[in-house]
Amino acid sequence: MEPLEFYEYLVRRGFERRKSQEEMIRIVDQVLEEGGVRLIEAPTGTGKTFAYLIPIITRGAKAIISTGTKILQDQLRRDIEFLITHYSMITGDRVTYAVIKGRANYLCLDRLEREKPKDLGDIPQLMEKGWEGDLTLAQVPPETITKINVDEDHCTLHYREVCPFRERCYYWNIVKVKEATADILVVNHALLALKEFEDTKDRVLVIDEAHETDRYLTLATTAGISLYTIRELVGTIERIGGVKVDIDPEGFFRESFGGLFREEDQEVPVESFLPYAQGFRVSIYDPLRSCLRDARERLREDLESFLCSRIAISHKFKFYLERTLILEPETLERVRSAYEDPDEEERVFIDRVKRLEFAERRIFKIGSLLRIWEEDPPDYGYKVSRFWSSRLQTFNYRMEVFPIFPTGVVDPEAFKGVVLTSATVDPEDIAQTTGIRGRFHRLSYNFDYSRVTFIVERTNPKREGWEERLRSAYKKIRSLHDRVLVLLTNKEHLRIIEGGEDVGKQGNGSLTRLIEGFREGRLKVLVGLDSLWTGIDVKGEKGILMAKLPFESPEDPVTYHRIRFLRETGEDPFLYQRRKAFIKFRQGVGRLVRQKGDWGTIVLCDNRIWRYEEFVEFLRELGVRVLYGDPVRSRRTSARPYLRP
Numbered sequence: 078m079e080p081l082e083f084y085e086y087l088v089r090r091g092f093e094r095r096k097s098q099e100e101m102i103r104i105v106d107q108v109l110e111e112g113g114v115r116l117i118e119a120p121t122g123t124g125k126t127f128a129y130l131i132p133i134i135t136r137g138a139k140a141i142i143s144t145g146t147k148i149l150q151d152q153l154r155r156d157i158e159f160l161i162t163h164y165s166m167i168t169g170d171r172v173t174y175a176v177i178k179g180r181a182n183y184l185c186l187d188r189l190e191r192e193k194p195k196d197l198g199d200i201p202q203l204m205e206k207g208w209e210g211d212l213t214l215a216q217v218p219p220e221t222i223t224k225i226n227v228d229e230d231h232c233t234l235h236y237r238e239v240c241p242f243r244e245r246c247y248y249w250n251i252v253k254v255k256e257a258t259a260d261i262l263v264v265n266h267a268l269l270a271l272k273e274f275e276d277t278k279d280r281v282l283v284i285d286e287a288h289e290t291d292r293y294l295t296l297a298t299t300a301g302i303s304l305y306t307i308r309e310l311v312g313t314i315e316r317i318g319g320v321k322v323d324i325d326p327e328g329f330f331r332e333s334f335g336g337l338f339r340e341e342d343q344e345v346p347v348e349s350f351l352p353y354a355q356g357f358r359v360s361i362y363d364p365l366r367s368c369l370r371d372a373r374e375r376l377r378e379d380l381e382s383f384l385c386s387r388i389a390i391s392h393k394f395k396f397y398l399e400r401t402l403i404l405e406p407e408t409l410e411r412v413r414s415a416y417e418d419p420d421e422e423e424r425v426f427i428d429r430v431k432r433l434e435f436a437e438r439r440i441f442k443i444g445s446l447l448r449i450w451e452e453d454p455p456d457y458g459y460k461v462s463r464f465w466s467s468r469l470q471t472f473n474y475r476m477e478v479f480p481i482f483p484t485g486v487v488d489p490e491a492f493k494g495v496v497l498t499s500a501t502v503d504p505e506d507i508a509q510t511t512g513i514r515g516r517f518h519r520l521s522y523n524f525d526y527s528r529v530t531f532i533v534e535r536t537n538p539k540r541e542g543w544e545e546r547l548r549s550a551y552k553k554i555r556s557l558h559d560r561v562l563v564l565l566t567n568k569e570h571l572r573i574i575e576g577g578e579d580v581g582k583q584g585n586g587s588l589t590r591l592i593e594g595f596r597e598g599r600l601k602v603l604v605g606l607d608s609l610w611t612g613i614d615v616k617g618e619k620g621i622l623m624a625k626l627p628f629e630s631p632e633d634p635v636t637y638h639r640i641r642f643l644r645e646t647g648e649d650p651f652l653y654q655r656r657k658a659f660i661k662f663r664q665g666v667g668r669l670v671r672q673k674g675d676w677g678t679i680v681l682c683d684n685r686i687w688r689y690e691e692f693v694e695f696l697r698e699l700g701v702r703v704l705y706g707d708p709v710r711s712r713r714t715s716a717r718p719y720l721r722p
Contacts, residue, residue: 078168080106080132086167087127093673097520101128101498104518108494109136109281114515115495116287118502121667122523125498126156129283133261134164134172139279141262141492143269145286145293145611147213148589150176153263153285175252175259179268180227183252184210186242188231191428192224210247220468223305230438231431235400239393239419239427266293270486277491284487287497288660289611291510294483295635301477302443304330305469307361313436314365317429318372324364329356330474334461344462346637350450350476362447369436376429377403383426384408389415394423401430449478455645456481458638479635481642484512501663506656526699528676529669533705536682538625544573547682551575551622554680555602558620560595562613563604564665565624573624574604583608611664616671625683626692627661628654659691666696 080102088094101119108115109132119125133140144150154176161172184200198217212222227248237243244250256262266289284290307326314322333353337345380403384390395414398404419427449457458481466473489495495515497507504517536546551574554561563574571582581591583605594600596615603609610627629636643650669677686692696703
């Protein structure tokens, strides 16, 4: 069946025909046939998900579909289910798919048994209900998750052969099996950066929500070391060989970075870690390596003594010892293996060797980070965060390093073809931040934006009295519309917006639950930051309050280092900042009209918009009515809604 034949079938079943959707189907079909890279700007209402799924399904193509968040992954599941069900009904063909998340999102039964954390939330109940180990669906504290999830330093290739839970493993027995057999893989941008997939040359890659690709790739390629990690490593080394690790990581972090923070919970950019590298090496890294060598030697001696006392050992135990290289080959050659599975004594040694292997891999990663700090490459950025940890009973500091622009993380040549799509694709931004270039397509708008009024308040966030005007604008838009979305750019501004039982603020509970409450009408106001500018889809009449133009804060570590890097390389960083703000602004405006019949009002408390012609031109191109000042005097009533056409 041809893609447009299936599309016509859907139209006959009542789906609205959309010119832009048909055009996108043709473009994606060309990629499946010819390969290459296409960037498709598909405005709200295009139906881009169906537009790329229909050719993939009807052509029987292998595909990886990557989106920004795990929430959006689950939304994609519904669309795929719908399409493959109807396709199977009319053709009899079976199409399979799998929603895949990174390994750290799944429960490790081996670590669960070892750590035995006290607060498991609802995991015991989930394990009795056919759950697939996805920790994002569990109600469990983040610090517990880090102890029981699948960790690449724990779940090594050769340990899996002796892991007592190998046959019941959620990740390797369920997730990876589905991945290997599914026609369509639904992943997120962070997982895409990890490159854990096989046979990508046979698959087309679709990057949805492409305007956020660089942000998620940067997060995925960020590497760091924390006080919590060092404490965990100290405990592991001490358990391996009974040695005492005498270091003071709390003192190093507190003395080095404690003075950088103005608030209790915060992250800050750091110009370079070079000034701290020598102190870290002398007071933490070198002592850890020395103690680990002592622990390894103690374990090696204990192992040799144990093997001398045995006539034979298990095949799996010998296999594991051979691959961990803790003993000389000649020593193991003298040992005979006579049965398959390890006995209880062997399991004790497997546990100790496993801890050694874990510690050595962690030490290696710390050493790699330390070398980056000492080399101080210009295309890397640095940041320190500090958050209170109830487990540590002190602040948990974290030092992180990241590529300023994650170019080269996704290689289009590794795939059969690549499609990047979003309502706000900017080819120049994609090229600068990710290094991906391709043919650009801009599709037509689908909705009547004359039903939208955009009010620019006579106020400037840089001037006195702005907060009061924001409060006034909030009261005004609440009088105009029953539901209001408040889009902020700074978490400090959350305090300006009045609370109440019908007001949900980002940070107060699960964002997913807050959005659901707003959609269902239990919440009348939803207030938030980055996630709400781009990640919320609420249909119907509503109002939007934009506190200010969404320029990224220069104090944000990634933005800080990008500005520094661009300035040092002779480019104007404001052009980058302006482009990013425009992309986010367009996303924010797009929150209002999600389907035909939607209408409402947007109020912006930032008259600097008149300085940037592309912002105003975008609104006029849509057909939005733009008003300046305070033209609204009457309240909205159920009998006569304000400005409704």
